[in-house]
Amino acid sequence: MTDKSCTRNDNLAWVAGSDAPEKRTVNLGFMALSDSASLIVAATQGFAQPYGLTLELKRQTSWAGLRDRLLSGELDAAHSLYGQVYGTHLGLGSAPTEMAILMGLCQNGQAINLSEPLRQAGVTRADALAARVRQHGAKLTFAQTFPTGTHAMWLHYWLAAQGIHPLEDVNTVVLPPAQMVQHLKTGHIDGFCAGGPWGALAVDEKQGFTLATSQMIWPDHPEKVLACTRAFVEQYPNTARALTMAVLEASRFIDASDDNKRSTAQLISGGEYLDAPLLAIEPRFLGFYEDGLGYAWRDDHPLRFFADGEATMPWLSDGMWFMTQFRRWGLLREDPDYIGVARRVHQLTLYREAAEALGIVVPEHPMRSSRLFDGHVWDGTDPAGYARSFAIHARSSAIAAASL
Structure with a gap:
């Protein structure tokens, strides 16, 4: 050192x-x-x-x-x-x-990764993912690390901002972060949200690509x-x-x-x-960062x-x-x-x-005050109003409770 x-x-x-x-x-x-x-x-x-x-x-x-x-x-x-x-x-x-x-x-430092089969199918942008979800057929399955954890909340927030209801339009499962890449490789999941180094490892092993980072959702979250x-x-x-x-x-x-x-x-x-x-x-x-799609950048956050x-x-x-x-x-x-x-x-x-x-x-x-990527400003002054301000939310507590 x-x-x-x-x-x-x-x-x-x-x-x-x-x-x-x-x-x-x-x-x-x-x-x-x-x-x-x-x-x-x-x-x-x-x-x-x-x-x-x-x-x-x-x-x-x-x-x-x-x-x-x-x-x-x-x-x-x-x-x-x-x-x-x-x-x-x-x-x-x-x-x-x-x-x-x-x-x-x-x-900062977390990532949402999608699988190699989705990349090969051309699902490499948020709008393409939303279109894929709207198609009839088997739901995509996404993994996060804990039902009340940060990764579940980043995944829910990001999906909802794309018009994808995280509790209804896709399936979600809980996996330890170190198991994400293996489950992506075997096809058990179509994507995941987890901390490093597992998003980068999926890219390095050509098992998937990074579609979004958590700091894209909320800079300095x-x-x-x-x-x-x-x-x-x-x-x-x-x-x-x-x-x-x-x-x-x-x-x-x-x-x-x-x-x-x-x-x-x-x-x-x-x-x-x-x-x-x-x-x-x-x-x-x-x-x-390299996203596995040919783009590399120095992250500001x-x-x-x-x-x-x-x-x-x-x-x-x-x-x-x-x-x-x-x-x-x-x-x-x-x-x-x-x-x-x-x-x-x-x-x-x-x-x-x-x-x-x-x-x-x-x-x-x-x-502190922060602006998230969908334009919502969070400063803690009206938490109840903020919680009610989103167009996509749980329609019943029973759906969310089942995930616990």
């Missing part, structure tokens, strides 16, 4: 006396995805030890398994899907358990978070703060230079982490881990957006207390303490 001395902070106020971590060994879950990088770097490159922590990385094979181990206490904290945390908190697909988001882990149960934060507040500081430093290190990104990509490609070819990780890690704190800030409006989509798709039968739930889940005080100790600027207002 590249020398990180320029990013280290000598303020170790949280490691002594009453601020010392109550629990010094933290079991940290992660999935084999490029956006788990800051946890891997924090655990293996010396970012945790100055805060009195040892981070034990635990690779998981599915998001459902990760959730269950987090709730059982087998994992203390984990690389988590933003929407999954809210789904667990609200009791969607499992018993409601109060959850906590310590910080954001990344923005929220993606993975560092999550734990609220009970963990309440029992081990100093540990949670120290963990946040260690991961914040690792996030800042990764984004500091392309050299740091390259060395990080090399690290995480290893068998104990992603176990994937470096050539499927590094280019998109650096923002270089690449996968990013820090971005001067914008990517790590646990914006309340980000969490609220996922609840609006749960309401839109019938996963919630009534509007929740959007801001109240978000304030309960997001550990803003703890994040502010950790960030400010590291010299990271924390915005005074925990809401």
Whole structure:
């Protein structure tokens, strides 16, 4: 790894006396995805030890398994899907358990890929896909990674914007991200939405092509978070703060230079982490994309881990957006207390303490405004109205509930 001395902070106020971590060994879950990088770097490159922590990385094979181990206490904290945390908190697909988001882990970097047979059939644009869906015959099958997760929401949102009802016009299945390419290859699915490196690997192995990236849907969108149960934060507040500081430093290190990104990509490609070819990780890690259709570009909104704190800030409006989509798709039968739930889940005080100790600027207002690709503006001011504003939505909660 590249020398990180320029990013280290000598303020170790949280490691002594009453601020010392109550629990010094933290079991940290992660999935084999490029956006788990800051946890891997924090655990293996010396970012945790100055805060009195040892981070034990635990690779998981599915998001459902990760959730269950987090709730059982087998994992203390984990690389988590933003929407999954809210789904667990609200009791969607499992018993409601109060959850906590310590910080954001990344923005951008996911992809919607279609299969090689669809490419050969000329279905290489959104309008061609919509035309194919309108044809009579067997429905296309798309995979996402978890019913309340980010990939389900990106896939639903993108399909609906093309006039395709994600709950009625196509079939959807849940698969672990590392299995997407194999299922595409065998013809079990016609497309998928997942994080890197699996979209790039499908292109590299000529099993499909990238039709859209998640940052095309929402530039600099929220993606993975560092999550734990609220009970963990309440029992081990100093540990949670120290963990946040260690991961914040690792996030800042990764984004500091392309050299740091390259060395990080090399690290995480290893068998104990992603176990994937470096050539499927590094280019998109650096923002270089090829879609498998002959087009290559440098993305203006690449996968990013820090971005001067914008990517790590646990914006309340980000969490609220996922609840609006749960309401839109019938996963919630009534509007929740959007801001109240978000304030309960997001550990803003703890994040502010950790960030400010590291010299990271924390915005005074925990809401942000974004324009998505279909023209809808999201700023969190009217979540109930926003959830009702879409022409395509669940016609009944029974349809959406069946997917859980």
